[in-house]
Amino acid sequence: MNLIIPDREYAFKILKEFVNSESLIKHALTMEAVMRYFAKLHFKKDSENEIEKWGIIGLLHDIDYEKYPDKHCLKAREILSSYNFPEDYIRAIESHGYKVVNDVEPIEYMEKILYATDELTGLIAATALMRPSKSIMALEVSSVKKKWKQKSFAAGVNRDIIEEGSKMLNIEIDILIEHTINAMKTIADKIGLKGNPACF
Numbered sequence: 001m002n003l004i005i006p007d008r009e010y011a012f013k014i015l016k017e018f019v020n021s022e023s024l025i026k027h028a029l030t031m032e033a034v035m036r037y038f039a040k041l042h043f044k045k046d047s048e049n050e051i052e053k054w055g056i057i058g059l060l061h062d063i064d065y066e067k068y069p070d071k072h073c074l075k076a077r078e079i080l081s082s083y084n085f086p087e088d089y090i091r092a093i094e095s096h097g098y099k100v101v102n103d104v105e106p107i108e109y110m111e112k113i114l115y116a117t118d119e120l121t122g123l124i125a126a127t128a129l130m131r132p133s134k135s136i137m138a139l140e141v142s143s144v145k146k147k148w149k150q151k152s153f154a155a156g157v158n159r160d161i162i163e164e165g166s167k168m169l170n171i172e173i174d175i176l177i178e179h180t181i182n183a184m185k186t187i188a189d190k191i192g193l194k195g196n197p198a199c200f
Helices: 008-018 022-043 048-060 076-082 087-095 109-130 141-149 159-169 173-185
Strands: none
Touching (some): 022 048, 022 173, 048 087, 087 109
């Protein structure tokens, strides 16, 4: 088997073969942007190959969720192996299901970022959409933290995973939220969070 180094165009084509849901596509784009943002913070100097890699992992992290919801993070290996993806891409994607659907512990920094931010993006998006502007552009950390404490709000968001991911990274929750908001702002228009400027 000849492993490939996938580019973004190839990865998005695969995504579209397995994901039709508009909301899941938006989430994939969100996680791509988040992973790219954190990669740029992490590497500081130009490292286009690593940034691209992190982005592709974010883009494809839920590749098996729509077609195989009961085997989420379990079918991903089979799917991506069939496209000759390298092991580190596959393992990273598997690891975001740690303690929920598998025991693949996030070890690499990249894996910990994916694990910590996946659930967080859902909370941030839900908080933004509750605002009159329905925009993320002026969203503050304090607003997200307020909604965090309301367990009935975005009840499907697993706060425990976010907290554990934050500890894995040794990053304070507030800082993790701030960076994730900033990352999501970069593609607000593509994920429906640009909002109504008249409400700002």
